[in-house]
Amino acid sequence: MTSRTVLISGAGVAGPTLAFWLARHGFQPTVVERAQGLRSSGNPVDVRGPALPVAEAMGVMDRLRDAATHATALRLLSPDGRPVARLPLGGRRSAAGNTEVELPRGDLAAVLHEAARDRAEFLFDDTVTELRQDPGGVDVVFDRARPRRFDLVVGADGLHSATRRLAFGPEPDFVVHLGVYVATMPLGGPVDHPHDVLIHNEPGRMVSIHPGRGQALAAFIFRHPQVPGFDHRDTGQHRRIVTDAYAGARWRVPELLARLHDTDELYFDSVSRVDLPTWSRGRITLLGDAASCVSLFGDGSSLAMAGAHTLAGALAADPDDHDLALRRYESTHRRLVEPKQRGMGRAAALLVPKTALGITARNLAARAWPGRV
Known part of the structure; x- marks a missing residue:
């Protein structure tokens, strides 16, 4: 490559x-981003490990x-809302002595954008609508901007990646629903436990209240077969699905469901795994959730950052051989991603036990956990 121009679709993490x-x-x-600007909030995610x-x-x-949440512990509640166990969160350190950080996803994206904005061109309120590649580059058609040509295109546009659809094929060919859905929304206002994430379970259903930075966030995570005709942009459909799934639930659930119907900031999606035999097609490659979605417990953001660093390093090491660079990137990063993907079922079993017996067993194990506080 001579000019070494790279289009990145997605301005998230x-x-x-x-x-x-x-x-x-x-x-x-x-960097091209469909949204008109950066999000101001979002689910808590972690910057940890790699x-x-x-x-x-x-x-x-x-x-x-500075942007970190105030959460330092996980407080498990019984089905009727009584405290069961309190477990510490975080605490692992890097070689440089920094501990892992939990912060809202929107704040993480804003910090990363701030670091990159003077080094890269950002196009907000636009998206890629067509990709045509040949041995020398990729011709890109945008929804709003004029067509341009790039040496490489990287799809970093999430689970519902438009880049993946254009270059690899329809989403159902690669995205596997794992039997769980998640919804989140801000609650605002002070919380009763400013440093604890409250976890309430009933069989197949979980509700949590996260303290954030003094402004609480609620999450609904529940087991459910794949919804026919599911549309990740249809908020009305999302409200109906959550309401039906939590019918008859106890604790603060009725109150939270009432808030869910009033909020303008509802996030809802399937917990899914992306399975692709290869992450690259010619001069187009995928990164982050677009290539290998890892849902639950915030690992997706950490792996996205690590993968971005690996991809950039591979391209820098072989700037004139993109095929070799992209193979090295994928080979290296899959070794981090695949164990996390294999562990998603275990994570769901701990977070959302299927049965009352499963909840009891998880809670008993938590009470005996040596690190509990």
Whole structure:
């Protein structure tokens, strides 16, 4: 490649991280994002494990700590709302001594955008509608901007990736529903337990209240077969699905369902796994959830940052052989992703036990946990 131009679709977590590192390696990144701007809130996610050294090298750890949530413990509740056990959250450190950080996803994206914005071109309120590649590059048609040509295109546009659909095929060919759905919404206002994430379970259903940074967030995670005709953009459908799934639930659930019908900031989606035999087709590759979605417990954001760093490094090491670079990126990053994908079923079993017996067994194990507080 001569000019080394790279289009990145998606300005969430993976996209700005990749733009930062590509620019540092001498590439010319452009990031296109469907939304009109950055989100101001979002689900809590973690920067931990392989993402910590990436964040440290980007010089953003202080900003991440400033944006961190106040949660330090997980408080399990019985089906009738009584406390069962309290377990510590986080605490692992990087080689540089930094502890993992939990923060709202929107704040993480904003910090990463801030680090990359002076190094890359950002196009908001636009999306890719057509990709045509040949041995020398990729011709890209946008919804709003004029068509352009790039040396490479990277789809970092999430579980419902438009880039993957255009380059690889329809979403149902690659996205596997794992039998769980998740909904989140902000509650606002102070919380009774400012440092505890409250977890309430009934068979096949979980509700949590997260303290955030003094402004609470509610989550509904529940087991459910794949919904026929599910549309990840249909908020009315989402409200109906959650309401039906939690009919008759106890604790604060009726109150939270009433709030769900009034909120303008409802997030809802399937917990899914993306299965692709290869992440690249010619000069088009995928990154983050678009390539290998890892839902639950926040690992997706950390893996997205680590994958972006790996991809940029591979392209920098072989700038004139994109095939080799993309194979090395995928081979390296799959070793991190695949164990997490295999563990998603175990994570769901702990978070949302199917039966009353399963809830009891999980709670008894939590009471005996040596690190409980």
